[in-house]
Amino acid sequence: MLLFSWLSRKPGNAVIYYPNWILKGLDPFEGGSRTRNPFSWIREAMSSTEQDVISISGYDTAVYFVFLSTG
Incomplete structure (x- = not known):
């Protein structure tokens, strides 16, 4: 670390x-x-919108985040 x-x-x-x-x-x-x-990624992940994730990382990451948040 x-x-x-x-x-x-x-x-x-x-x-x-x-x-x-x-x-x-x-x-x-x-x-x-x-x-x-x-640990700064936690704050960034919690404040990012789905559209932000799609524009930066792509649809596969957005689907993965939706899957994790549903679980």
Whole structure:
């Protein structure tokens, strides 16, 4: 976890942590925090709408999230 925290704060590693965002021309840090921690995905997952998930990750991820939330 310490290695994750250290590497995710390096600006050059954004291509590793946000490849879909960068390929679609979006700013990975827009509206969010510039610091990453291993648990920040929970807040992002809870605040994302289904349309956000589809536009960033695709339909398969949206279906997976719907399946998990139903369970």
